[in-house]
Amino acid sequence: MGLELPEQKGGLGTVRNATLLLRMLSGGERFQTLSSLAEASGLSLATTHRVLRSLAQADLVVQHPQSSRYSLGPGLLRLSGAYRDRLPLLQLLAPYLVEVRDNTKATIEVSQLVQGLVVIADRVTGENVTRVFRDLTSFHPPLRSAAGRVLLGHAELEIWSDAIATAEAAAPPTAADRQRWAEAPYVVHLLEDSGEFQVAVPVRDRAGRVVAALSATARVPFLGEQDARMEEHIARQLQRTAEMVRNSLTDE
Amino acid sequence: MGLELPEQKGGLGTVRNATLLLRMLSGGERFQTLSSLAEASGLSLATTHRVLRSLAQADLVVQHPQSSRYSLGPGLLRLSGAYRDRLPLLQLLAPYLVEVRDNTKATIEVSQLVQGLVVIADRVTGENVTRVFRDLTSFHPPLRSAAGRVLLGHAELEIWSDAIATAEAAAPPTAADRQRWAEAPYVVHLLEDSGEFQVAVPVRDRAGRVVAALSATARVPFLGEQDARMEEHIARQLQRTAEMVRNSLTDE
DNA sequence: GATAAGCTTTCCACTATGCGAAAAGTAAGA
DNA sequence: TCTTACTTTTCGCATAGTGGAAAGCTTATC
Known part of the structure; x- marks a missing residue:
């Protein structure tokens, strides 16, 4: 019970995974492999893949067609543009x-x-x-x-x-x-x-x-x-x- | 089983909630209330609050100190900057x-x-x-x-x-x-x-x-x-x- | 100070969602 | 064609996330 509190304060784990992967994609090479992202983040392959796929559906991440590598996506331009405009x-x-x-x-x-x-x-x-x-x-x-x-x-x-x-x-x-x-x-x-x-x-x-x-x-x-x-x-x-x-x- | 496939293809629900709220914040007023976001998204107050809090911890969302309203955050500048730079x-x-x-x-x-x-x-x-x-x-x-x-x-x-x-x-x-x-x-x-x-x-x-x-x-x-x-x-x-x-x- | 509006926190029950392990699939190169 | 490297999918499970409700807190206004 007391051990759960820090995690509750930490927010939702899935969102934390997503923002962690976005931050990792914002450093390093443009396109990064699923396995290297998984290794560096400490998440499993399947979890990393699921999060990236979800982010890709929202255009925050894109996947290269040939190499299947992942990079940040153009949906970020729209969000940051909205932030700037306001x-x-x-x-x-x-x-x-x-x-x-x-x-x-x-x-x-x-x-x-x-x-x-x-x-x-x-x-x-x-x-x-x-x-x-x-x-x-x-x-x-x-x-x-x-x-x-x-x-x-x-x-x-x-x-x-x-x-x-x-x-x-x-x-x-x-x-x-x-x-x-x-x-x-x-x-x-x-x-x-x-x-x-x-x-x-x-x-x-x-x-x-x-x-x-x-x-x-x-x-x-x-x-x-x-x-x-x-x-x-x-x-x-x-x-x-x-x-x-x-x-x-x-x-x- | 067959009914589960569309939802699996849909990606993670929590990430979908998060990106939905980000998209909503990118339209409309700069600062929006928790209750209006919850109503417009169809999520409960508690869920909306939890997702926003998680996004705020990653600087993708900020909360106005006095009014407690939420808006997009400066972390988006960094992510979109990384996208542009590459x-x-x-x-x-x-x-x-x-x-x-x-x-x-x-x-x-x-x-x-x-x-x-x-x-x-x-x-x-x-x-x-x-x-x-x-x-x-x-x-x-x-x-x-x-x-x-x-x-x-x-x-x-x-x-x-x-x-x-x-x-x-x-x-x-x-x-x-x-x-x-x-x-x-x-x-x-x-x-x-x-x-x-x-x-x-x-x-x-x-x-x-x-x-x-x-x-x-x-x-x-x-x-x-x-x-x-x-x-x-x-x-x-x-x-x-x-x-x-x-x-x-x-x-x- | 009292009130209203809205957010934040807490609690609880529930379940479906997210997880990891392993297998299957795919693309590129030798 | 075979091999390698890597991605994607499948499955069972348990826990993380959900909604609902209520109490508490904060801010602004009168």
């Missing part, structure tokens, strides 16, 4: 993002921390973006970007600790970093993949909580004094935008 | 979309048909997009756009019939429309909400199947001969891009 944060910010893009020529992103990852909820691609460096990715570890650092700096200590524990950084950030990111009006970071620099500011709601990061990503200009000027110019654009929506962002 | 269609098209945007000044979108709706999988916002008319929506009924018409025209008859049955159009499209959309090299449609026009072309894979629509949306220029010229110019850009990725799009 999010006041994005609705409020949307009209301004083009203007910021035009004023900065940079790619503008709205990011949130979801399960320890930075998820890009909206993006307006900037000018002068070359074909090679157009960033398509939808989420990344927080330490990889200025936006992630802003969000981490304002997150609860538990989330910070988790992120540090799972980070592959040779030099993990310190508590002083956290404080700095929390207090700085904006954060700048060089993106290793593209060599671009990113400026990020926190987006606060009416109660003062940081609910997102607003960032601008552009190519590195000439080295020199113009750097700091450009960064400040961009940061001011971002901050002004964040301020504009702040009073409209309630707890909802 | 989709060869988007990876192949991504480098070209900025160029098409720059050549046309229009907003470029990659769309797919998911459960009878047009879902926008990728978007590069164009120039001269005004604050008022920046389109944020992630999906819409197919008849509302040129991209939707392209996808409908190439879809199976069953999908076409479903779309016609659920359409609110005063004048539903005919079989001749379907044939026209299927055969035309490009489709043009005036978007009612924004008053913009959209040009869309099919994206085919190596086997010749239409797997997506590529579209450009811009403001209506002056009326006159320039219309057709502009439309053709845009369509050519789109077609060239679709051709570039075609041979790399296998069944996968």
